[in-house]
Amino acid sequence: MAEQSVPDIVIGRLPRYLQALERMRLEGITTTSSLELGQRLGISAAQIRKDLSHFGEFGKQGTGYSVEFLIEQLRAILNLNRMWDLALVGVGDLGSALARYQGFTNRGFRIVLAFDNDPQKIGKRIGHLVIEDSATIPERIRQTGVKIAMLTVPAAEAQKVTDCLVEAGIRAILNYAPIHLVVPPGIIVENIDPILKLQHMTYYLD
């Protein structure tokens, strides 16, 4: 397999393909083409074919792709043939919204731990979780073997909490704090910052 050398930007598009295919399946569509998939995503058919070609042959020339088969293949490539446990760190407004969000489980994720350092919050329930003391992060992450954290703490605390998470064995962090986190090699960070997206769009407005 050539998977080792697939550019990260290609990997980043695969979840979007999967999302569109799962929607097609919901709509009862069983066969699709790179053209149809591309139109749904605003991506060229050639780009989609090129991206998928990194991983093998998924369709026959002229007959298109089986939606179900392509979903299965993409889920396997992205390691989604299992449920991934998440730790939520920081249960403010945003953390609370994430804890209550119903859309994780049917896409392969479930929050199993929630931490905050506010004594008023520790021990309280949020959705199906009980908020635990951030001081217990090292112990609880090691006990549970959770590998992915969602970080929704204030920017000023984010790096310190990150160091603690990495030390405890977390390997991937979805960072909502508006700062760039410094992590050791091999630790993956993805950032979500609505303001960066807004500032990107205002370039085109006047």
Place this chain on the structure above:
Amino acid sequence: MAEQSVPDIVIGRLPRYLQALERMRLEGITTTSSLELGQRLGISAAQIRKDLSHFGEFGKQGTGYSVEFLIEQLRAILNLNRMWDLALVGVGDLGSALARYQGFTNRGFRIVLAFDNDPQKIGKRIGHLVIEDSATIPERIRQTGVKIAMLTVPAAEAQKVTDCLVEAGIRAILNYAPIHLVVPPGIIVENIDPILKLQHMTYYLD
């Protein structure tokens, strides 16, 4: 100016440069280099110099960049020398968290309208806003001239609401619904979906 032809991927990095520079300013740093900036962002110095070169000369060889000057230039390029009004559509858990978030104003944005179609919510206060009936979107968007919307409605409603927003004059949409929105040419959409980011990271986990 060569601005017309700057690739969108370059534009997308400028807000990150701005964010890092604003943090440097907070830390009292007055001069920086593409190397230092790059280290903070995990981006090569060469990439930063190349990106900035699209817009002119911002530093002298060997003396680096004035942090303040570069902030001013980036803010001007991104049209951030003004406050941008936002409309929030959908005041569920996530919409509520965004309405209460304090971090918008000092980065150039303020939410001035909030809409929901739930009769239980219409008329209620959220932060400094009063939730208005989604049925009044066309009228209220036209009255206020708001150009940017944050869309936090369920996926099943997102396209219909988008059509309504675009018809009313919205030109840019930050979409939190986990679907690809179809919009006319010239309307800008950026998507925020934590699960796409999580699925990107699980590729690298095992």
